[in-house]
Amino acid sequence: QLGLGNVSNYGFNANALYTYIDKNIIEEASTLYFSPEYTSDVETILQDTYYMIYILKSLNLYAKDSQKIEHYVISNLNYNNIKNIYYSYKIANILNLTIDFEAYLTQELVQNIYDAELHEFYIATDREVIDQEIFLWLCEMARNSEIGFNVEYSSVVDLGEFNTISVSISNLMVRDFGSVLKFKFESDQLGIFDLNKTQDGIYTNDIPVPIRANSYPEVKGWVYAYEGTEKKGEYFISFTTTYMLNYTIESVITSTSASFEINSSIFSNQKGHLLTFGKAFTRIYKDDILSDLKYFNLTSDSSEYSIFSLTVDREDIGDCYFEIFLDDGIRAPFKIANASLGQDSNEDPTDNLPNKPSKDYGADIKVAIPLMVFFTTVPGSVIVISTKKLMKSKNKTLNR
The missing domain is CATH 2.60.40.10 (Immunoglobulins)
Structure with a gap:
């Protein structure tokens, strides 16, 4: 954390440290966490549980039940407290846990704890305690958390009409990434189309599906995410034509x-x-x-x-x-x-x-299912369902 090297090189008694840590670990039927003797505050417990994991991993002594830790974190998530979210996020990362954080609630929390006059962040929505370290927490989560792009398109399209492809992007902290990323739909059958960014931060275009043999009975293509000329993410889509x-x-x-x-x-x-x-x-x-x-x-x-x-x-x-x-x-x-x-x-x-x-x-069914794609970079989520569209769902990771 401080760039001072491995803690095992500091010449202290590692076994004594492990004994101290281990006696403060509370393990129950479905949960496990580090409980400091001086407080029962959930946010402090999450913080100390993270450092417990970090120290034991640094000493190559970590052998705890990560699933029980995950259950404790999920059971105590609080979207009214940024310290809670930050250390839950840190625990999920260090243990490679699959915790689905609510991006919308986290982004709302950031808005609610920011004081525009003081240019500072409060720990919680009660706006009682300011901590300047919060800004660093937010930067870290914005930089390292996954960026998701939700893709919507019709899975059944009549020849001679249009298929509207729309992409919305966000990660745990940020909803709009400016001009860092661009999106295109590329198809050997239909051609290459830029997805244009709207004022709402949605990338969209109406893709014409001509009346010709190579557009029937299926059109295939890729939605690509570009950073400059470099492809940072891709997702294959196909839709039936009638x-x-x-x-x-x-x-x-x-x-x-x-x-x-x-x-x-x-x-x-x-x-x-x-x-x-x-x-x-x-x-x-x-x-x-x-x-x-x-x-x-x-x-x-x-x-x-x-x-x-x-x-x-x-x-x-x-x-x-x-x-x-x-x-x-x-x-x-x-x-x-x-x-x-x-x-x-x-x-x-x-x-x-x-x-x-x-x-x-062609088919005569038109229903609605969402599509989500994930990638990681800086330049799970809210699902939008339209009864006029048939969607598909998958997860993808963007190349850094």
């Missing part, structure tokens, strides 16, 4: 010819969209043998739908049977109709199909 394909098919079949017209659109954001990379074709069978493959002509009479048309003459191909397929440019082509030219050629081309026109590709 779309609604609407189509109708009309046919005019006579004894001499067959004409087909397909009207199709991808429905997103309450409007239709062209099948930009779409096509339609028919397989033509004679005597149950595939004899020809013909593609429809594409005409787009509107910005919201695509029209595919084809006319074949009986004189050119004779009696035959058609299987008509639609390729929307996103997923594999699928059959939408059957028809015949020749005898019994007045049938509805969609009568024999199990699925009538209109297909919805």
Whole structure:
């Protein structure tokens, strides 16, 4: 603590020191702590318990039940007293305990114990005792405690719409880190997007999800934390994409010819969209043998739908049977109709199909789960749930 070297080099009787410490240790069924003879004050007990651990570790004599110490610390956490939080934090660090400190309550405590006129900190919210050492405690915890960034994004997004990715960051002591850290979303499918910082300290951007094959059925990418050009943290995210394909098919079949017209659109954001990379074709069978493959002509009479048309003459191909397929440019082509030219050629081309026109590709569930990521640097936590978003949760550590 004071930079004076190992205490075992000072020439004192280590066994006598251990005996003194050990006789003041209180061990119960679920707790263990060092109890000084002169006080029952919890904050002093936490402080002395920390130094008990520190000394025994320095002497290579520490063999106490750390889980019992952890239970005592958790049972006595007091977010109205900064000394309590500081020495609980120190004990957790020296023993590598997994104590989930409430960042929001700790930050509120710091605000409540600071005196703006005196530029000093009180020990507790009763504002009775000032201790100048508190400033050093706060700096130490701000410097060394984990920084968490909470990432929110929708796990189900329609093609042609946006996925809003938002990142909020904080650690035990600090909510805003100025311009030290920057965040980006990077995806081989969608590209690279800066997450812009808002006045509330949130990093966010609306990521467009285009209507194209490489955006379906899943988009993958990374949220990266940068300090300058150096990556300090990363988190992998993926989300499912969906779309609604609407189509109708009309046919005019006579004894001499067959004409087909397909009207199709991808429905997103309450409007239709062209099948930009779409096509339609028919397989033509004679005597149950595939004899020809013909593609429809594409005409787009509107910005919201695509029209595919084809006319074949009986004189050119004779009696035959058609299987008509639609390729929307996103997923594999699928059959939408059957028809015949020749005898019994007045049938509805969609009568024999199990699925009538209109297909919805993707999941229909949208619920809410939070996402948290952790890293450590200076440049568990409050969970925000939206009923419109499906989130995922993981923990990550930032490289220092």
